[in-house]
Amino acid sequence: MFSPTLLACALALAAGAAIAAPPPLTLAEAVQRAVEHSRQLAAQGHFTAAASAMAQAAAQLPDPVLKAGVDNLPVSGADRYRIGADSMTMRRIGVMQELTSSDKRRWRAARFEREADRSRAVAAALTADIQRDAASAWLERYYLERMSAELAAQLALARDEIAALQAAYRGGRASQQALLDAQAALLALQDRATELALQSRNAGIALQRWTGVAPDAPLAGAPQTNTLGIDPASLDALLEHHPQVAVLTRQAELAQAEAGLARASRSNDWSVEVALQQRGPGYPSMVSFGVSVPLQWDRTRRQDRELAARLAMADQAQAERDEGLRAHAADVRSQVAQWQAGRERVTRYEQETLPLAAARTAAVLAAYRGGKASLADVLAARRTEGEQRLQALQLERDNARTWAQLTYLQPAHAGGKEAP
Numbered sequence: 001m002f003s004p005t006l007l008a009c010a011l012a013l014a015a016g017a018a019i020a021a022p023p024p025l026t027l028a029e030a031v032q033r034a035v036e037h038s039r040q041l042a043a044q045g046h047f048t049a050a051a052s053a054m055a056q057a058a059a060q061l062p063d064p065v066l067k068a069g070v071d072n073l074p075v076s077g078a079d080r081y082r083i084g085a086d087s088m089t090m091r092r093i094g095v096m097q098e099l100t101s102s103d104k105r106r107w108r109a110a111r112f113e114r115e116a117d118r119s120r121a122v123a124a125a126l127t128a129d130i131q132r133d134a135a136s137a138w139l140e141r142y143y144l145e146r147m148s149a150e151l152a153a154q155l156a157l158a159r160d161e162i163a164a165l166q167a168a169y170r171g172g173r174a175s176q177q178a179l180l181d182a183q184a185a186l187l188a189l190q191d192r193a194t195e196l197a198l199q200s201r202n203a204g205i206a207l208q209r210w211t212g213v214a215p216d217a218p219l220a221g222a223p224q225t226n227t228l229g230i231d232p233a234s235l236d237a238l239l240e241h242h243p244q245v246a247v248l249t250r251q252a253e254l255a256q257a258e259a260g261l262a263r264a265s266r267s268n269d270w271s272v273e274v275a276l277q278q279r280g281p282g283y284p285s286m287v288s289f290g291v292s293v294p295l296q297w298d299r300t301r302r303q304d305r306e307l308a309a310r311l312a313m314a315d316q317a318q319a320e321r322d323e324g325l326r327a328h329a330a331d332v333r334s335q336v337a338q339w340q341a342g343r344e345r346v347t348r349y350e351q352e353t354l355p356l357a358a359a360r361t362a363a364v365l366a367a368y369r370g371g372k373a374s375l376a377d378v379l380a381a382r383r384t385e386g387e388q389r390l391q392a393l394q395l396e397r398d399n400a401r402t403w404a405q406l407t408y409l410q411p412a413h414a415g416g417k418e419a420p
Helices: 004-018 027-037 041-057 103-169 176-211 232-239 243-264 303-369 375-406
Strands: 065-071 090-099 270-279 286-292
Touching: 027 103, 027 176, 041 065, 041 103, 065 270, 090 286, 103 243, 103 375, 176 375, 243 303, 270 375, 303 375
Parallel strands: none
Antiparallel strands: 065 090, 090 270, 270 286
């Protein structure tokens, strides 16, 4: 008999263990954890902040330049190195300001703003990639564990079959060949189980890489992958906002901004300067002022060539964006067709192939009990049914991968994206 104190302690320990056990990891939680766990997104955020700060700085005038010096200092004669002795010697202090045009400053700021926009688009594309890869890793581990469980059931059945065949062989009701075939089938199943166990461990490591959870953390049930969160009929409008296409669009806008800056750079930036010049005692002080203007001696070979190069790069970026849109549209349409075909195959297995295999096994077993079929026929039917169940899981896994690719075409919202 347990004392009340021991019973209370046991209940407390059981309750503590239940509280300490982590809840099963859902697909949506894995996707959200992957985004929170990523350092790529943090790095991209720093780049965006830097570009935004540079855009504000680029819109300002350059800092004024303080200029100081001594003019016309004698280096020979009786007054050499004496500042206040000669009437020509002057101590000078002044300020120079470069007057960059407002148009050029606006394009400089616009260039960094387009850099920031492109960085945000890259961050969105990274988010979608991370969510898609994390979802694929979760689904991979989930289906590999289901396949391992199915294979474990087949291994147990194979061992029972060998035991039955050994008894039948000793009683003269089964041949040695049938026993050897069953043992060879068991070895093949064990080899396959070892391979699946390795794949499952690797899938757990991959999921840990994205989410940070333990490789053996329990998983929740699979999402419904028989429906898509996108409408295949509206793919054109969706792909216009595809993250990778958005990156190419922002790149084209950045190239346009650089072309605008090159066009604005064809105008000269003037500089103005004011200086106070102080001479020795008895000599009046003076003020000097002036304007500096760069001379574009070879504009057709310098400024015009730079503008032509930037315009060509802008055309290149736009062409790459258009080609990227076509490529992504073809890929997504192919994935949609692949998912639809996979869905049909999975449904056919669920509704026709697996029930038919189960019915065939039941029919062979009934015939065996009636003396019209051999034990080898029963074992072959069971193996065929088990193999088809594994094939059905393989089909589900492949189709779930395609489902994840389509579901996370665009980044899910920060709170996580529940599977449909």
